[in-house]
Amino acid sequence: MAASREMIGKYGRNENLPSIEMVAKMARAFGVTVDFLIGEGENASYDKETVDRINDIQKMDADTKSVLLNVIDTYIQNFKTKQAFAK
Template sequence: MTKIGNKITELRKQKGWSQSELANQIKASREAIGKYERNEALPSVETAKNIADIFDVSLDYLVSDTLKPSFDKRMIERLQDFELLSEVDKSHLFALLDAFLRDAKTKRAYS
């Protein structure tokens, strides 16, 4: 089970930030960041949202057991835009996506 503190640590290190730098970015104390990363405390929903925003991941990823962010913010924005399309346009996009995914799976199978 991946804990939120482990994800915060991983994301912070990927950015090359210190705990103090992350704290400054989200307007929190370095001590609070340390407690989150050691899983001694949980951030409030607002703080968790700020952390997710600063690392460009979804809040769902940050608090879930998922090891990789399956839907980053760009993907979520695209899905939201997709919902605004007409049913005909959605159908066309699904056909295109299905064909692309089929081809990608075929390539992997024969590689």
């Protein structure tokens, strides 16, 4: 199922909506999820770089993931502490 330039132009101008199959195909082509592509869902507000990092973390072995998440948690805690004292 290929999309012509004319059809893609209609999507961009909100003159037509793609089928579910086309939306899934576009999401695969851009390397994102459907919810990210349509701007809905829990992860839709994340930029592609963040989504890619989250996906990479999910692929790690449990020990590596645990170490990385501990480092991230430390940075988050420091950020929140700075915000609390800045008020």
